[in-house]
Amino acid sequence: MFELDSPFKALSAQCQEWGHDFRAHALELDRDPEAIRRYFDLPAVRFLATMGIPEEYGNRPEPIGGHRFHGDRALERVVIMEELACADAGMLVASPGPLLAGVLLEVLGDRRQKEWFYGRMLADPLWTFFALTEPDRGSDASGMRTALTPGPDGTGLRLTGAKRYVGNACRAQLGVVFARTGPGPLGVNAVLTETAVPGYSAAPLPMIGLRGARLSTIEFDGVEIAEDRVLGRHLPRTRRGTWAFVQTFNRLRPGVAAIALGVARAAHTYVLTHRRSLRPAERERLDGIGRRIAATRRLIHAAAAAVDADGGNGYLASAAKARASRLAEEVTLEACTFFGPGARLDHPLLDKLARDARSMEFIEGTTSMQKLNLFQGLVSGRLERAGSPAAG
Ligand SMILES: Cc1cc2nc3c(=O)[nH]c(=O)nc-3n(C[C@H](O)[C@H](O)[C@H](O)COP(=O)(O)OP(=O)(O)OC[C@H]3O[C@@H](n4cnc5c(N)ncnc54)[C@H](O)[C@@H]3O)c2cc1C
Structure with missing residues (x-):
């Protein structure tokens, strides 16, 4: 452990x-x-x-x-x-x-x-953004269409396209944008950009939960990008495209799982604090939630340690993210049942937690995407199946 x-x-x-x-x-x-x-x-x-x-x-x-x-x-x-x-x-x-x-x-x-x-x-404290998702191509990042092309006079580069659901983009000063320079996994690049530049516009989207994230749409209308703002130019081509993104997401994923865990824990603690007397069956239910929270935390910590040891090993992190986002949804909804039918009206914080939890499914890849990654880890043998002779 x-x-x-x-x-x-x-x-x-x-x-x-x-x-x-x-x-x-x-x-x-x-x-x-x-x-x-x-x-x-x-x-x-x-x-x-x-x-x-x-x-x-x-x-x-x-x-x-x-x-x-x-x-x-x-x-x-x-x-x-x-x-x-x-x-x-x-x-x-x-x-x-x-x-x-x-x-x-x-x-x-x-x-x-x-x-x-x-x-x-x-x-200075500045907001940044990380723009990958495009309208109608959320999970399918390889289908991205935002293009990075040479400037009209042969100097610099131009960024053209649209992104969606990008956290903090409408108030950020700096960000990174994924764009295509050609077909295939090696034709994806990331660039640094500022937002106070001609051709950049972003607008906030209405949100039900996690409103602080300020999800935004972005339009890039020929935004000028200097050559030295293209990330990974010092690396071999095979280390710039999809490889780098996989490494990045692997490193981010345990943190997203931990956010979901925090939301679940907040709901659990809320019930413990606000329902001082519990019937035995309720106490048992609450204890069960506590055990699930503790087990998910152990998985997240193990996943984070695995990613720190090897940035290519994000398989356990996928399991942790899928489990934690489901936990957040289930626990926040179950917490409401401890306060009767009017719980979400009478307890605004619980209502907010249930709304925030809903977004956890989508940040950094949905559960289906995490399961696909986990499956690849298992079939490739990079992730040992619990109980298998190799896992001990
Ligand atoms: C709070 C929040 C913050 C976010 N922050 C950012 C950010 O900062 N930057 C950014 O770029 N994006 C961000 N996103 C976007 C997020 O990464 C996308 O929502 C996510 O990738 C899913 O894309 P989508 O919403 O278009 O859903 P879709 O891709 O349309 O998926 C819809 C459903 O279909 C399923 N599905 C899709 N493809 C498959 C498949 N091949 N096999 C099985 N099932 C499939 C999915 O699992 C899902 O259930 C954020 C989203 C949220 C909610």
Whole structure:
């Protein structure tokens, strides 16, 4: 069984303490996703604003339990995300910072690109975005049509196309965009872009849950991209396209699972706090939920450790993400049953948790996509089947 050591326990305790601020503003942010602009001084928001920036690029977060956590490892991120999402997933995803874009940059960026991007993030809290999904081509990323083509006068490049469901894109200052330069898995590239440039426009989408994420549509109408903003130019071609994206998603996936786990835990804790007396059958049901939460946490931690050891090994992470998103949906709905038929009207936080949980299914790939990945891990033998002789 995977056990966290004491620095990680200190990190978890610190995030739990920071989480009180997140919970205090959860419902306000649900009503107005722009409320986050008033809370840039909260310690958790300040931490997230630079989370993921490695020490060598000048990130010096305050020590926690005698350690500096840069959030550049999957295991650190899952501990942070579970606690902060348990406080409020909306505040977590609304906070500025390099998060998804930073992980891609870590995999694909060269030294100068990282210095530029991280330097901007260290100077000011900025929102970033990570634009992959396109209208009508969500799960099928290989069908993307956004194009990166040479500029009309032969200088630089132009970005043309549309993206959809991209977190924070309507308020971000910087982002990464996936685009095609040619057919096939090697014809996909990622570029860095700023948003205050001609040809870029983004608009928020109405959302039922996780409103802090500010999902947006983006239009790129011939946005100029300098050649040195193309990620992975220093790498062999086979390491730039689909390979890099698989590595990036593998690293992100345990964190998404941890957000779902945090939402499930928030609902479980809500029942424990607000239903002081429970009938034996209710107590049994609640204990069962607690055991499922603990088991999913163990799976997420093992998945994060596997990805940290080998960025190509995201199979367990797929199992963790699929299990955690289902847990979030089931637990938030079951929590409502402890408060009778009017639960979602009488308990606005529970209602919000149930709405937030719904989005977990879609972030970073649906359950069907995770199952396909898991299946590939099993048939290729890279993931051992529990109980098989090889698994011990
Ligand atoms: C809160 C939130 C944040 C997000 N943030 C971002 C972001 O920052 N950047 C970004 O680029 N995207 C983001 N997304 C988009 C997300 O990645 C997509 O929603 C997801 O990839 C699914 O795409 P889709 O919604 O178009 O569904 P579809 O791909 O249309 O899928 C619909 C259904 O069909 C199933 N399905 C599709 N293909 C197959 C198949 N081959 N086999 C079996 N079943 C299949 C799916 O499992 C699903 O149940 C976000 C989404 C949400 C909800």
